[in-house]
Amino acid sequence: MTEDQDDRDAREQARREYWKRRSAKGWRCPSCRRSRSEVDRVDVHHRDGNPNNNDPDNLVALCRRCHLSGRHDRDVDQEALAPPQPRYTSPPSPRNLGPGP
Known part of the structure; x- marks a missing residue:
């Protein structure tokens, strides 16, 4: 198997993982x-940059134009495009801290 074929297989696996849990309708x-009707293609982007990390939280679908332009690398302030946070590592909210002093 060639490196190009490996890349295509990895991309196809990422697409399957992403759309398995989501609907393309909206x-x-x-x-x-x-x-979807306004774009020519939808690409699945690995938010952390690791093409082997197909965790659902690491995948985001972008139109081909935004994906190829690298726009997702500049717009990391958008929650959907920011690298994923490790699960269960966010600080507790004040209401979950219990009674205060």
Whole structure:
């Protein structure tokens, strides 16, 4: 198997994992907000940059234009595009801390 074939297989696996848990019906690109009918293709982007990490929290679907332009790398302030946080590591909210002093 060639390196190109390995890359295609990895991309296809990422697409399957992403769409397994989501519907394309109401999809909009999280970067430019265009709908599925307004774009020529949807790519699945690995938020952490690791093409082997197909954890559902690491995958985001972007229109081809935004994905190829690298726009997702600049717009990391958008929650959908920011690298994923490790699960269960966020600080507790004040209401979960219990009674105060």
